[in-house]
Amino acid sequence: THMNAPQNATAQPVLPDAQTVTQVTHWTNKLFSFRVTRPASLRFRSGEFVMIGLMGDPDPKTGRQKPILRAYSIASPAWDDELEFYSIKVQDGPLTSRLQHIEPGDQIILRPKPVGTLVHDALLPGKRLWFFATGTGIAPFASLLREPETWENYDEVILTHTCRQVAELEYGRQLIDALREDELIGELIGDKLKYYPTTTREESPVMGRITDKLRDGSALRDLGVDTIGPETDRAMVCGSLDFNLEIKEILEGFGLEEGANSEPKHYVVEKAFVGEGA
Ligand code: A2P
Incomplete structure (x- = not known):
């Protein structure tokens, strides 16, 4: 039998696993962040990712619609009652060409x-x-920086963020400012946090790739760190495939070993949501 949709069904989710957008911020013509409602049943650990997306257009032959889904790091901490995401906009990307709107x-x-x-x-x-x-790649760290466990576990936390342009640093910069001013987290952070933003294609106080600045010693000098070693240092890495490989090599050079959920060690790596159909 054919079922008619009830009249005035405004609160009815029209998508499987639907969540409602609560806020959208456009940072540049290529970057935006947004917040959505959190499913009551969703438990996650700060730093994890989920699949999100939109319903695709109906198949011309069958009329069936398939969801277009991509992996996105959750940028909000595990205690937050909403979920935040940080995304690029790819003009011909199957998902972000639409998601950006x-x-x-x-x-x-x-x-x-x-x-x-x-x-x-x-x-x-x-x-x-x-x-x-x-x-x-800053998205999972936006979650972890707001996670009390981060500040309880470590004496010092250093966030490095390399972007082409100054405007691409703004999401992170505002996050750091808000953290330091936050009544609860700010207290936990004290003077433990060092923020090291660098740009590669526009003038800013610190220029260059973080990889180069680790190899030539300038990053450690700027940060007042003598050396990196497996007794004291832990690292999480999130960027493009090439970036991740280079940082891995550098960290291994300092004697750090890659860990996993099943076997915790000195550093962990994950690919950022960097592109669509690339
Ligand atoms: P660069 O401008 O020198 O390529 P993208 O916008 O291409 O995703 O890159 C984001 C930032 O990451 C840019 O500043 C870029 O520097 C830098 N980057 C890209 N690949 C690497 C790499 N292998 N090692 C270090 N930094 C990288």
Whole structure:
């Protein structure tokens, strides 16, 4: 039998695993962040990612619609009652060409199955924690920086963020400012946090790739760090494939070994959501 949709079904989710957009911020013509409602049943560890997306156009032959889903790090901490995401906009990208136009009240699809390696469980205890990010790779660290466990576990936390342009640093810069001013987290952070933003294609106080600045010693000098070693240092890495490989090599050179959920060690790596159809 054919079922008619009830009249005035405004609160009815029209998508499977639908969540409602509550806020959208456009940072540049290529970057935006947004917040959505959190499914009551969703538990995750700060640093994990989920699949999110939109329903695709109907297949011309069958009329059936399939969801277009991509992996996105959750940028908000595990205690937050909403979920935040940070995304690029790719003009001909199957998902972000459309996702960039979402507005508060719209719905997105969110599969409530969080996974990932950028979690505290995958690292052995240490004194100093490094977050190495390029571009949208800062997203999982936006979550972890707001996670009390980060500040309880370590004496020092260093966030490096390398982008092409100064405007691409703004999401991270505002996050750091807000953290330091936050009544609860700010107290936990004290003077433990060092923020090291660098740009590669526009003038800024610190220029160059973080990889080059680790190899030539300038990053450690700027940060007042003598050396990196497996007794004291832990690291989480999130950027493009090339970036991740280079940082891995550098960290291995300092004697650090890659960990996993099943076998915690000194550093962990995850690919940022960097592109579509590339
Ligand atoms: P660069 O401008 O020298 O390529 P993208 O916008 O291409 O995703 O890159 C984001 C930032 O990451 C840029 O500043 C870029 O520097 C830098 N980057 C890209 N690849 C590497 C790498 N292999 N090692 C270090 N930094 C990288």
